[in-house]
Amino acid sequence: xxxxxxxxxxxxxxxxxxxxxxxxxxxxxxxxxxxxxxxxxxxxxxxxxxxxxxxxxxxxxxxxxxxxxxxxxxxxxxxxxxxxxxxxxxxxxxxxxxxxxxxxxxxxxxxxxxxxxxxx
Amino acid sequence: xxxxxxxxxxxxxxxxxxxxxxxxxxxxxxxxxxxxxxxxxxxxxxxxxxxxxxxxxxxxxxxxxxxxxxxxxxxxxxxxxxxxxxxxxxxxxxxxxxxxxxxxxxxxxxxxxxxxxxxx
DNA sequence: TGGTTATTTGGTAAAATAGCCAAATACTAT
DNA sequence: ATAGTATTTGGCTATTTTACCAAATAACCA
Numbered sequence: 001x002x003x004x005x006x007x008x009x010x011x012x013x014x015x016x017x018x019x020x021x022x023x024x025x026x027x028x029x030x031x032x033x034x035x036x037x038x039x040x041x042x043x044x045x046x047x048x049x050x051x052x053x054x055x056x057x058x059x060x061x062x063x064x065x066x067x068x069x070x071x072x073x074x075x076x077x078x079x080x081x082x083x084x085x086x087x088x089x090x091x092x093x094x095x096x097x098x099x100x101x102x103x104x105x106x107x108x109x110x111x112x113x114x115x116x117x118x119x120x
Numbered sequence: 121x122x123x124x125x126x127x128x129x130x131x132x133x134x135x136x137x138x139x140x141x142x143x144x145x146x147x148x149x150x151x152x153x154x155x156x157x158x159x160x161x162x163x164x165x166x167x168x169x170x171x172x173x174x175x176x177x178x179x180x181x182x183x184x185x186x187x188x189x190x191x192x193x194x195x196x197x198x199x200x201x202x203x204x205x206x207x208x209x210x211x212x213x214x215x216x217x218x219x220x221x222x223x224x225x226x227x228x229x230x231x232x233x234x235x236x237x238x239x240x
Numbered sequence: 241t242g243g244t245t246a247t248t249t250g251g252t253a254a255a256a257t258a259g260c261c262a263a264a265t266a267c268t269a270t
Numbered sequence: 271a272t273a274g275t276a277t278t279t280g281g282c283t284a285t286t287t288t289a290c291c292a293a294a295t296a297a298c299c300a
Contacts, residue, residue, distance in 0.1 A: 009142050011214040014142035022133045041161035072222045072297045082209035094131040097183045192267045192276050
């Protein structure tokens with residue numbers, strides 16, 4: 001792996017790290033439906049508003065969002081347009097996986113009478 | 121946000137967390153070109169083989185790969201087929217962004233004679 | 241001006257992650 | 271069996287990330 005490849009991989013990793021938190025993923029999915037002001041997220045997310053702001057800063061630093069201040073409100077917009085399609089795909093896969101897992105668990109139940117759920 | 125949505129977001133987050141490390145992203149991109157044995161990764165990645173193994177375990181637990189043991193070798197295969205397209209898209213975006221950043225830096229250089237590079 | 245709301249930033253403690261070594265497992269071959 | 275290779279797992283620090291509080295900024299309004 002040469003230097004350029006390494007730099008590219010690390011840049012992609014930054015994007016993925018920014019996405020890899022439930023609160024930030026929620027924000028991204030909301031933004032996929034249109035721009036939102038910080039205040040909306042502060043209202044919707046059960047965490048300190050400073051925490052929400054820091055999550056938004058992570059998204060901004062990763063280049064995933066654009067920002068526009070209007071009056072005293074700050075609006076965030078999704079920048080990387082390929083994200084929604086990808087997140088949908090992941091969503092389908094994890095839904096299938098968990099369905100498959102359930103089937104396996106049920107099989108085990110039928111055959112072995114194992115009662116404990118799969119490890120979280 | 122209801123419970124089901126929350127569970128789904130957290131499941132997607134697990135996938136993204138698994139992807140969000142340069143070594144694991146490298147592994148995923150290699151696997152996108154076809155199955156590989158652990159030994160190949162151990163050889164290619166500059167880290168202890170136990171570290172490589174643990175990264176592979178993360179991918180496995182996230183449901184991103186399938187595993188097949190043949191003889192004393194263990195082969196990993198990519199499971200989530202939408203990944204390569206997505207990673208390509210991210211790659212393009214980060215390439216553009218860094219190009220844009222370079223242009224901005226150059227402008228600053230011309231106007232202000234700022235010499236330090238942008239913060240890593 | 242002073243007060244109020246929206247948002248960001250600094251600091252810190254707690255939790256999660258990554259990496260290494262050593263040890264355990266699993267297979268193969270002698 | 272014994273030894274050798276491939277891989278995983280346990281245990282331990284070091285680093286990174288997260289969340290909260292408090293304080294700083296910024297824009298608005300009385």
